[in-house]
Amino acid sequence: MVTNSEIAAMLYEFAELTDLEGDVFKRNAYRRAAQSIEELDGDVAEYDREGRLESIPGVGKAIAQKIAEMVETGRSAKLEELRSKFPPGIVELMKVPEIGPRSLVRLHQELGIKDLEDLRQAALQHRIRSLKGFGERSEENILKGIAVVQGQGGRMLLGDALPIAEAIAAHLRAGGCEEVSVAGSLRRRKETIGDIDLLAGSDEPLRAMDRFVSYPRVASVVSRGPTRSTVRLADGTQVDLRVVPRDSYGAALQYFTGSKEHNVVMRRIAIQKGFRLNEYGLHRRDSGEMVAGAQEAEIYRTLGLDPIPPELREGRGEIEAAGEHRLPSLLRLEDIRGDMHVHTVMSDGRATMREIAEAAFRRGYEYIGVTDHSRSLHIAHGLTVDDLLASVEEARQLTDELGFPVLRGAEVDILEDGSLDYPDEALAQLDYVIGSVHSRFKMDRRTMTERVMTALSNRELNILGHPTGRLIGRREGYDIDIEQVMDEAARRGVALEVNGFPDRMDLSDLNCRKAIERGVTLVLDTDAHGVEQLDNMRFAVGTARRGWAERKDVLNALPLDQLRRFFRVAGA
DNA sequence: GCCGTTTTCGGCCCGACTGTTTTCAGTCG
Numbered sequence: 031m032v033t034n035s036e037i038a039a040m041l042y043e044f045a046e047l048t049d050l051e052g053d054v055f056k057r058n059a060y061r062r063a064a065q066s067i068e069e070l071d072g073d074v075a076e077y078d079r080e081g082r083l084e085s086i087p088g089v090g091k092a093i094a095q096k097i098a099e100m101v102e103t104g105r106s107a108k109l110e111e112l113r114s115k116f117p118p119g120i121v122e123l124m125k126v127p128e129i130g131p132r133s134l135v136r137l138h139q140e141l142g143i144k145d146l147e148d149l150r151q152a153a154l155q156h157r158i159r160s161l162k163g164f165g166e167r168s169e170e171n172i173l174k175g176i177a178v179v180q181g182q183g184g185r186m187l188l189g190d191a192l193p194i195a196e197a198i199a200a201h202l203r204a205g206g207c208e209e210v211s212v213a214g215s216l217r218r219r220k221e222t223i224g225d226i227d228l229l230a231g232s233d234e235p236l237r238a239m240d241r242f243v244s245y246p247r248v249a250s251v252v253s254r255g256p257t258r259s260t261v262r263l264a265d266g267t268q269v270d271l272r273v274v275p276r277d278s279y280g281a282a283l284q285y286f287t288g289s290k291e292h293n294v295v296m297r298r299i300a301i302q303k304g305f306r307l308n309e310y311g312l313h314r315r316d317s318g319e320m321v322a323g324a325q326e327a328e329i330y331r332t333l334g335l336d337p338i339p340p341e342l343r344e345g346r347g348e349i350e351a352a353g354e355h356r357l358p359s360l361l362r363l364e365d366i367r368g369d370m371h372v373h374t375v376m377s378d379g380r381a382t383m384r385e386i387a388e389a390a391f392r393r394g395y396e397y398i399g400v401t402d403h404s405r406s407l408h409i410a411h412g413l414t415v416d417d418l419l420a421s422v423e424e425a426r427q428l429t430d431e432l433g434f435p436v437l438r439g440a441e442v443d444i445l446e447d448g449s450l451d452y453p454d455e456a457l458a459q460l461d462y463v464i465g466s467v468h469s470r471f472k473m474d475r476r477t478m479t480e481r482v483m484t485a486l487s488n489r490e491l492n493i494l495g496h497p498t499g500r501l502i503g504r505r506e507g508y509d510i511d512i513e514q515v516m517d518e519a520a521r522r523g524v525a526l527e528v529n530g531f532p533d534r535m536d537l538s539d540l541n542c543r544k545a546i547e548r549g550v551t552l553v554l555d556t557d558a559h560g561v562e563q564l565d566n567m568r569f570a571v572g573t574a575r576r577g578w579a580e581r582k583d584v585l586n587a588l589p590l591d592q593l594r595r596f597f598r599v600a601g602a
Numbered sequence: 603g604c605c606g607t608t609t610t611c612g613g614c615c616c617g618a619c620t621g622t623t624t625t626c627a628g629t630c631g
Contacts, residue, residue, distance in 0.1 A: 063604085
């Protein structure tokens, strides 16, 4: 069967190929349709069967026909025809920075370049400078671009990028910039980041730029102007700084936070209402008078919208919701009362139960849950039943001694047949149970779904840990019907985890939203293996916010007595 | 290719920076 993401991938390919053909509007249309399919609740095949394809935003007659063909045959004749116009290596060439569709087509047509190696040779042999509009610098930049693609290529994890961004922001503040903010996809808390965007409001832009390029880890300056500069750090990370006058700071923050899709809609609305929106402010179209600019929220309010939190700005219906005053009241980090998934030295963690409890107390949590691995996970020193039961007593004593509730749970392996890795009698001694899949990832979709559904039917199970098993950039999630799992979890009172470990982020933002719509309770965890990793809770919160989560959707935003009641009801 | 509180046809966001140009195209975000 063709999945939604496979269809979306084909539509994205349509977009890239039509871009090469020279039609940016068609490209945008394909991209928009692809994005809609990615975010769709339910199978595209279902929409096709029911003749509802054209009800999907961005899908009209032509794309609906192509989708129908993809659903039925798994392919698209038109796509294959487009592909045949370009060499297969064109895909990797499109990833080279500095080379866009126009240049690429010319390099292909005029120099016969068909892959990365051809391009490198052409640059080294100085054949590119013979083309009109290209020169010596173009060849240098192309060689640099090739190095970037081959060097790291991939995107950074939010968890790696945010600390770097915050360090540079601190460097700017220390140099006299008063207003500095992280912007771009980092501010939206996207799980992976292409580059780091920073914004400064300053009436001395040149001084801010000097300070920026003097940051010790800057390896090279890619471009530099009075309002925008780009640098590359020693590890290859690209960082952009935009500097605007302070009375434009809010408009610039709005603009520079994105997403591109969100901004396109914002500007369209501005036009409809007789304004022009750019990074310097919101202006009346007729008189040019600036009506908003210093504060980000003003921009939204002046356009008749409630201010939209950065995490929602993905062009996923947030602007319509803001116009109708039905934006969610998003969960905040302060709403989280405890972390439910933390490992101790008993399995593969680095901190003792006491150290974790004390750290949790210092953070202002009202309780903490410690969860070590179960006996089958030898590689992580899973606990025997005896060790587990002994630690239940340790948690009790610690609770009494500290006057701070330490809950004893476990992260129990969901075995191949869907059973849990401890007998029910042992599980019943715990405060709660997380079930996770840690083995046999390559099962087919039906078997894997059955396996997890069986685990959900165990009355001792309270939380499904990292429900899709993906590791960002390293491993796809296992093949599972996650929507069926969500429905069953909602029905059985099992919470689904939003694991904030930077390479997991599992559930993802889109899955959070789907889960909430299906009535699932989320639980936000760090999966910390050391006390410093308790800080990862902000990533789980960011992901849940991107999934439109409110406090009421989240288990560990509840006070302890209600949390315990959730566990009792689920097990009843 | 999509879409409609201006529109079923004619739009589709907007500005900074670079390189190769004597006025702008291409790329990026």
